[in-house]
Amino acid sequence: MTSKQNTQQKILDAAERLFAETGFSATSLRQITSMAEVNLASVNYHFGSKKELIQAVLQRYLSLLMPRLDQEFTRLLASQQHNDLSKVLTVFVIPLLELNKVQNRGTTLFLQLLGRGYTDVQGHLRWFFNHHYGRTLDKFVLLVQQSCPTLPASEIFWRLHFSLGTIVFTMASNEALKDIAAADFNEIVEIDGVIKRLIPYLAAGIAAPI
Amino acid sequence: MTSKQNTQQKILDAAERLFAETGFSATSLRQITSMAEVNLASVNYHFGSKKELIQAVLQRYLSLLMPRLDQEFTRLLASQQHNDLSKVLTVFVIPLLELNKVQNRGTTLFLQLLGRGYTDVQGHLRWFFNHHYGRTLDKFVLLVQQSCPTLPASEIFWRLHFSLGTIVFTMASNEALKDIAAADFNEIVEIDGVIKRLIPYLAAGIAAPI
């Protein structure tokens, strides 16, 4: 029983790291199982298929993050005062950063995986995501709309997707960017630092005049 | 002789379309040659390998676009007047949109390919790009710095990468975004429309107060 848990955990740990680094389809089950030091067949035994493994890797983070976000969004929506955009974004970011507590480099890994999910695969991940967490995201969009009452909804739609691109791409090339920043500007930047830099950029972009 | 040109062209046309749609590694030479209606072996005969085909597909656009951009940047740098950020971005965008003249949907295809290049592959495309066109990009960075003289160089570095992420991600998921926009807002958006929406967003983000 404990060894089963151990094997599943080892597979998930290795898979999330490799998936984040090189993408879902470019990572083979053989790479995963050899890094996890388990048998090749154990992925199919414990998870059924590679597709289901991918979903399980994402679920580990999503099942923690999304209820937390939902709760924060609900709280903000209930408070009848005006929430400015920076505040909304900060409320979004805090639970994201807390993923670092549950797992080493958790925030970065999760965002990288999210990015892979958008660029790697065509169908099943986006469906999976919207189906499970569409309600929560709707609340976020509503909050942004309230904070920018002059912007039409379609403009907000586009700008939020632009912002998603910023976040996802930044995290996907996070390692390279950190190296360049260190070499060119003597800057040591961790994930918190990147996110702190992101917030004013995103807030200004989303709220930009048309 | 004419048939050789034809075969190469047919391969490039099919390849760029499939690469943009599903990524470089997810597209097989068999898909490409069957869409192009040429023999499987002709890719290796005309281009040497799949890797070289990828570079040839990108080169078709880059060899047009980058000298054009370089010329525009040089002109702006030479004119001793102040260039504000929107103008710099617009000068960047115009040659990009002109790719539509040389090929149907050229701009979209090129930007999608660029996005794939950043997310699909790890090494050789980024090297290829910086090695051939690093000088031109430096001029662009210089222009942005001149247009935002109060921003420290390191902040501009980060914000330009944020912006690159916005562009690349938006183009990579362009088809999906268009579909959602059409379904949710009855909006028909072409590439020009997306770029027009991007510019104020990017300009505001890059120039945001710290």
Add this chain to the structure above:
DNA sequence: TCCAGATTCAAACGTACATTTCAAACACTT
């Protein structure tokens, strides 16, 4: 201690891929 169910293991299966090979077809010059 022994047994049933859970887990691991090595091996194999079928499929898809990029690339190579070599003969056939072609195009162009003389």
Add this chain to the structure above:
DNA sequence: AAGTGTTTGAAATGTACGTTTGAATCTGGA
């Protein structure tokens, strides 16, 4: 029209992949 170099064609090669299989090995309760 012949001959030469270029291009195409069909087939095969070797490799890597996800998945399946069935026996071996564990594990915890009777």
